[in-house]
Amino acid sequence: MxxxxxxxxxxxxxxxxxxxxxxxxxxxxxxxxxxxxxxxxxxxxxxxxxxxxxxxxxxxxxxxxxxxxxxxxxxxxxxxxxxxxxxxxxxxxxxxxxxxxxxxxxxxxxxxxHRGERPLYPVGVGSQGSTPGGIDRRAYRRLVLVSVLFGVALFLIGATSEWALRHGILGLPPSFGVLFHDAWLLGEVVVLVSPFVFFLLLPTSRASP
Known part of the structure; x- marks a missing residue:
């Protein structure tokens, strides 16, 4: 044998x-x-x-x-x-x-x-299975995509509205300019942060030798 x-x-x-x-x-x-x-x-x-x-x-x-x-x-x-x-x-x-x-x-x-080592990611978060709150990977990706699209929408609305207000196209008080500018900044933050959080919380799989 x-x-x-x-x-x-x-x-x-x-x-x-x-x-x-x-x-x-x-x-x-x-x-x-x-x-x-x-x-x-x-x-x-x-x-x-x-x-x-x-x-x-x-x-x-x-x-x-x-x-x-x-x-x-x-x-x-x-x-x-x-x-x-x-x-x-x-x-x-x-x-x-x-x-x-x-x-x-x-x-x-x-x-x-990695037996005996401290986990790199929080409990419940891994390359497979569920993420915190019981959201599976596909649902979490969709959530991140929606967040990015929401951020893009805020950015576009804030930027175009501020430009229109500045050029007198919108018949609104000048104080609305601050609101539009804040929406613009918030949209930028959401677009930048959402993918970062996604890649931080959902590691990619490692191939076995």
């Missing part, structure tokens, strides 16, 4: 090294950096039920890794012959802080990388 797993690992590794993938990989270390999850899942699918193989993951301190376990040995693109302790894999020797606790392959590397 181990021989079949090693052979398949080599095939998948060599194909990644030979093909013009993006990001480009120059060696097995690069594969573990960008494609460790792909390698583990592809190899597990190819060997099928003939080999009792598990997909495992671990991560922390900003790093995450996916590898295979078979007959109590651990394998990845850099270690096709396997080691008895996953912490002896080259990846974990380079990044020992990533060896926090082994999880099954059903987890996501993005959640493992």
């Amino acid at each position: 181990a021989a079949e797993l090693t052979r398949t690992l080599r095939e998948v590794r060599d194909r990644l090294l030979a093909e013009p993938v993006s990001p480009r990989v120059a060696d097995a270390r690069d594969i573990n950096l960008h494609y460790c999850q792909y390698v583990a899942r592809t190899v597990a699918e190819r060997v099928g039920d003939d080999v009792a193989v598990e997909i495992l993951e671990d991560g922390g301190g900003g790093y995450g890794h996916t590898w295979l376990r078979c007959d109590r040995r651990h394998y990845d693109a850099e270690c096709v012959e396997g080691v008895t302790d996953h912490r002896d894999l080259p990846f974990f020797r380079r990044h020992p802080e990533a060896a926090v606790g082994v999880e099954s392959g059903a987890t996501t590397l993005s959640s493992l990388r």
